[in-house]
Amino acid sequence: MNWLNSQAFTLLGQRIIWSDMIGNILGLITLALGWRRSLLTWPVQFLSGLVLFIAFYGHLAGSAGKQVVVMVVALYGWWQWNRNKGQAADGHIAPRFATWRERGAMIAAAAVGTVAVALLFKAYPSLSWDPWPDAYIFVGTVVAMYAQARGMTEFWIAWLLVDVVGVPLNFANGYAFSGFVYVIYGALVLWGMRDWWLRSRQASQPVLEGAPA
Helix, strand or coil, X not given: CHHHHCEEEEECCEEEEHHHHHHHHHHHHHHHHHHCCCCCHHHHHHHHHHHHHHHHCCXXXXXXXXXXXXXXXXXXXXXXXXXXXXXXXXXXXXXXXXXXXXXXXXHHHHHHXXXXXXXXXXXXXXXXXXXXXXXXXXXXXXXXXXXXXXCECCHHHHHHHHHHHXXXXXXXXXXXXXXXXXXXXXHHHHHHHHHHHHHHHHHHCCCCCCCCC
């Protein structure tokens, strides 16, 4: 599978490698499917992680290990959405706002997780080229995927926070395609967040007796 790490083409002076392009295109499709609350979100996310794992395995152990975590969370997300499908009128999951307790728990997990993973990366430099931003993106991605698996609308906000660091970091480290994809992610996140936000507000409003559904 060495071709995954070979150059596909050059864009604006940046080398675009096959694994970076394929993995991130699949990630973009995953985000679009997540917006539509499709169960296919999770198999595509798993495939994206698998492609990047194959590309990294053997020479970037830290990056390959991160993709294993992403694939595990994707399996959890598929299980959760499959279990809760049909809650909404359109047959998909019904998005909801997280409780304040859930929000606090996710913020705490993101903060503690980022510090712990960054210290691990610093202790083993071969695992990451830039420990703190890399740890922030990795932990933020896992938190966002967990919130998405639970149907929480706030997962879109987590993705936006990941984008803020992910775009410049990918360009700085030569992963131009990832950088361009993260820009598109930002636009999709805003549209998706609006859709989920409106659905969550509608679901949280009490239905008055005698009022039309």
